[in-house]
Amino acid sequence: MDMTALGFLYPGHSGEDDYPRIEQLLGSDIRVDLVHTEIGADPHRADALREPGSHAKLAAGVQELRHAGAEAVVWATTSGSFAHGWDGAQEQVRSLAATAGMPASSTSFGFAHAARELGVRRVAVGATYPGEATRLFTDFLAAAGLEVTGAHSAGIGTAAEAGAWGEAELLALARAADSPAAEALLLPGTALRTVAHLPVLEKELGKPVLTANQVTVWEALRLADRRVNAPALGALFTREPLVQV
Known part of the structure; x- marks a missing residue:
């Protein structure tokens, strides 16, 4: 099977070591590429949460993922997507997909x-x-x-x-x-x-x-049309899909 390359835009530096750990558990034909984006203010206030997900900050990291051959990109933050509301978060990933030229989503979705x-x-x-x-x-x-x-x-x-x-x-x-x-x-x-x-x-x-971080990588696999059985990653990775979303 050909290599599947997954791209992630991750704000700042906190729990990013989960991603190489997930890559090890998924198998040798899946690559996880992480690009850090500028986080700006860190407080979990609604106004501060929206800033890291601005179009300019996300677009800055996309080019590196494209050069790495990523097949899908996920904005790897929950708060930086849901803080925009359902409609705003949808617009965010539509803009990201258009900029990246590949399927896109976010952790909230x-x-x-x-x-x-x-x-x-x-x-x-x-x-x-x-x-x-x-x-x-x-x-x-x-x-x-x-x-x-x-x-x-x-x-x-x-x-x-x-x-x-x-x-x-x-x-x-x-x-x-x-x-x-x-x-x-x-x-x-x-x-x-x-x-x-x-x-x-x-x-x-x-x-x-x-x-x-678990659902972020699963979402990227979904976008790339890959299903992986990896019991160490929980129930989400140990069953056949019920619904093709």
């Missing part, structure tokens, strides 16, 4: 598509963000047709702080956010290093757990 892939409608949200940003994410999920059974905000102000979290903090967030009514748990924020902890999280909760 990755969450929506991954939930559909798993056949779940009711989800719980555990976010490191302050409450305002978490509400913007739950509004985005509602626009995607998902029912949010509950949302827990850890109130962390910056991506850098989230990037310092380990397994204990992730498990505490997951337990605080989960509810019996939820069919899956969503942990947004590509600053969080979650990939190494997915098996523990899913075993603890007894249900699928979708995390930002």
